[in-house]
Amino acid sequence: MELRQxxxxxxxxxxxxxxxxxxxxxxxxxxxxxxxxxxxFLYTASLVAVHVVIAVGLNLLVGYTGQISLGHxxxxxxxxxxxxxxxxxxxxxxxxxxxxxxxxxxxxxxxxGIPALRLTxxxxxxxxxxxxxxxxxxxxxxxxxxxxxxxxxLPKLAIAGVRLRDHHIYYLxxxxxxALVWIATNLVRxxxxxxxxxxxxSDIAAEVMGVNLTxxxxxAFAVSAFYAGIGGAMLAYLLGYLEPQLFxxxxxxxxxxxxxxxxxxxxxxxxxxxxxxxxLPQQLAGLKQYLPLVYGATIVLVMAVExxxxxxxxxxxxxxxxxxxx
Amino acid sequence: xxxxxxxxxxxxxxxxxHLSIAFGGIVALDSLNLQVPRGALISxxxxxxxxxxxxxNCITGLYRPDRGRVRLDGRDVVGxxxxxxxxxxxxxxxxxxxxxLRMTALQNLLLGRHLHFRAGFFAAALGxxxxxxxxxxxxERAEQIxxxxxxxxxxxxxxxxxxxxxxxxxxxxxALATGPKLLLLDEPSSGMTAEEKADLVFRIKDIRExxxxxxxxxxxxxxxxxxxxxxxxxxxxxxxxxxxxxxEVQTNPDVIRAYxxxxxxxxxxxxxxxxxxxx
Ligand SMILES: Nc1ncnc2c1ncn2[C@@H]1O[C@H](COP(=O)(O)OP(=O)(O)OP(=O)(O)O)[C@@H](O)[C@H]1O
Ligand SMILES: [Mg+2]
Numbered sequence: 294m295e296l297r298q299x300x301x302x303x304x305x306x307x308x309x310x311x312x313x314x315x316x317x318x319x320x321x322x323x324x325x326x327x328x329x330x331x332x333x334f335l336y337t338a339s340l341v342a343v344h345v346v347i348a349v350g351l352n353l354l355v356g357y358t359g360q361i362s363l364g365h366x367x368x369x370x371x372x373x374x375x376x377x378x379x380x381x382x383x384x385x386x387x388x389x390x391x392x393x394x395x396x397x398x399x400x401x402x403x404x405x406g407i408p409a410l411r412l413t414x415x416x417x418x419x420x421x422x423x424x425x426x427x428x429x430x431x432x433x434x435x436x437x438x439x440x441x442x443x444x445x446x447l448p449k450l451a452i453a454g455v456r457l458r459d460h461h462i463y464y465l466x467x468x469x470x471x472a473l474v475w476i477a478t479n480l481v482r483x484x485x486x487x488x489x490x491x492x493x494x495s496d497i498a499a500e501v502m503g504v505n506l507t508x509x510x511x512x513a514f515a516v517s518a519f520y521a522g523i524g525g526a527m528l529a530y531l532l533g534y535l536e537p538q539l540f541x542x543x544x545x546x547x548x549x550x551x552x553x554x555x556x557x558x559x560x561x562x563x564x565x566x567x568x569x570x571x572x573l574p575q576q577l578a579g580l581k582q583y584l585p586l587v588y589g590a591t592i593v594l595v596m597a598v599e600x601x602x603x604x605x606x607x608x609x610x611x612x613x614x615x616x617x618x619x
Numbered sequence: 620x621x622x623x624x625x626x627x628x629x630x631x632x633x634x635x636x637h638l639s640i641a642f643g644g645i646v647a648l649d650s651l652n653l654q655v656p657r658g659a660l661i662s663x664x665x666x667x668x669x670x671x672x673x674x675x676n677c678i679t680g681l682y683r684p685d686r687g688r689v690r691l692d693g694r695d696v697v698g699x700x701x702x703x704x705x706x707x708x709x710x711x712x713x714x715x716x717x718x719x720l721r722m723t724a725l726q727n728l729l730l731g732r733h734l735h736f737r738a739g740f741f742a743a744a745l746g747x748x749x750x751x752x753x754x755x756x757x758x759e760r761a762e763q764i765x766x767x768x769x770x771x772x773x774x775x776x777x778x779x780x781x782x783x784x785x786x787x788x789x790x791x792x793x794a795l796a797t798g799p800k801l802l803l804l805d806e807p808s809s810g811m812t813a814e815e816k817a818d819l820v821f822r823i824k825d826i827r828e829x830x831x832x833x834x835x836x837x838x839x840x841x842x843x844x845x846x847x848x849x850x851x852x853x854x855x856x857x858x859x860x861x862x863x864x865x866x867e868v869q870t871n872p873d874v875i876r877a878y879x880x881x882x883x884x885x886x887x888x889x890x891x892x893x894x895x896x897x898x
Binding site: 303487490494495499501505506 | 679681700701702704705706710711713717718719720721722726729730731732733734736738740743744745746750751754755757758759762793794797
């Protein structure tokens with residue numbers, strides 16, 4: 294049937310010659326980056342991958358489901374330390390340690406999601422804020438877990454006993470980020486993603502139409518925290534070293550800025566925001582102590598001028614050119 | 620009013636018995652009885668604050684009544700969560716439109732299909748062929764409903780950009796998409812033009828006759844109710860003060876008093892029969 298075929302086509306992610314060429318060009322660029330860019334840039338590129346994973350997950354919760362989290366660094370920390378402990382104390386190989394980090398964070402996400410069933414708006418924001426601070430406090434004071442002042446050192450990434458070099462790590466992280474972006478893209482266009490957005494736009498109507506709020510709110514928190522946990526585990530291996538001060542309120546605001554500036558409720562926006570806010574602070578290294586101010590001001594500015602972020606602005610420009618000159 | 624439970628209780632599709640709920644000092648529903656047979660189209664009218672919306676909220680599980688029973692097909696739904704009631708085949712629209720404003724009309728209808736999805740989280744996350752088949756199947760149903768409501772041109776538009784009358788239709792479409800057995804419409808014609816209202820009347824008739832859905836209509840516009848309902852129940856201050864054909868209800872002195880709120884209503888009973896009744 295003709296219509297049926299059209300509906301099938303609407304579900305294809307990459308469409309047409311243009312879509313495929315754009316994707317292939319992007320892949321080629323990512324593959325050639327180690328050759329094109331200077332060595333030190335590979336570390337930045339790997340960090341971008343980490344931030345992409347965290348930002349995409351955060352956007353699933355904040356932009357899609359409408360549940361504001363200002364304690365996301367807490368989930369990142371849970372993932373990082375779970376991976377660190379699994380790797381150092383239990384000698385779990387890195388794939389298992391990373392997955393363990395994601396699962397541990399998802400579990401905490403589920404727990405934080407339970408009060409979210411009753412709390413809304415500013416109260417939920419404060420609860421998540423409290424969670425982030427609590428995690429940081431526990432890590433600071435529980436020295437057996439976090440290694441205290443000496444910190445926690447992770448083993449180097451290796452495959453079959455061969456240590457991974459910088460460009461290997463870059464490929465590994467880029468691949469992980471791409472896979473998680475692909476999964477998030479699948480989710481948001483499915484009935485699961487629609488239920489998230491329905492809760493954001495009208496939780497009463499969502500419920501009356503048959504969306505189980507308990508299931509979907511805790512699911513949104515768990516999935517978002519899973520992404521944060523995987524990101525945290527990646528970060529742990531990338532740095533090779535963990536200390537509680539890597540996961541403070543400032544980091545929570547930093548991640549939040551990425552999705553606001555990039556574009557709430559869009560996957561490409563999350564990616565753009567993560568790239569921008571990874572590279573920009575490195576260029577502004579001299580202004581380090583003012584960065585929280587810069588982020589705060591930028592969030593306010595974006596909210597006032599372009600609530601859909603950079604990606605929203607880009608879509609508008611595209612539309613303008615399509616209809617131009619009429 | 621005598622509170623004997625009418626004899627249709629056993630056969631009624633929706634059976635409401637002694638339903639009561641109060642908010643602080645305000646009694647919104649006072650021992651309400653209502654029996655709706657399967658396949659019926661009935662209307663509930665009443666002045667502002669009579670308790671009509673509260674009745675819908677109790678049926679759909681948004682409010683938990685203080686006392687009384689709501690049985691659907693013999694099953695007590697009091698205490699069930701809204702999504703559980705939805706699974707039993709109850710769908711509704713809202714007086715103050717509750718659409719997913721940043722979704723398109725089609726996505727709103729697809730959300731209506733949500734409770735029919737069998738594919739799980741991982742199938743959706745990986746975009747498996749099973750999920751894909753389901754998505755296409757539900758898309759077909761949603762498109763059929765868009766056709767039925769003549770909403771094709773609104774399909775890919777964000778519903779926040781649609782005029783009020785269209786938004787009401789999208790909301791009706793979303794309710795139909797759930798495949799309901801019982802449809803509750805809360806003032807579906809408000810904000811519609813005269814033309815759209817006339818159209819709506821035909822659609823509601825079709826919903827009842829062709830789709831075999833039981834419909835309860837809450838309306839302020841008595842003209843709209845008159846032509847299509849089997850009978851009308853009148854609420855005032857949470858009490859059912861009358862039930863019967865539109866003609867019977869219109870000449871009922873209690874109803875006249877409830878609407879006009881003053882004893883003059885008595886003397887001008889002749890005027891009350893006119894459609895200005897609800898002005
Ligand atoms: N959640 C609530 N909290 C407090 N009071 C409520 C609540 N819901 C309803 N009420 C009160 O119950 C009474 C019935 O309200 P309801 O909305 O059911 O009236 P209605 O018949 O739908 O009126 P309208 O024609 O204006 O829509 C009103 O006095 C209203 O203020
Ligand atoms: Mg009402």
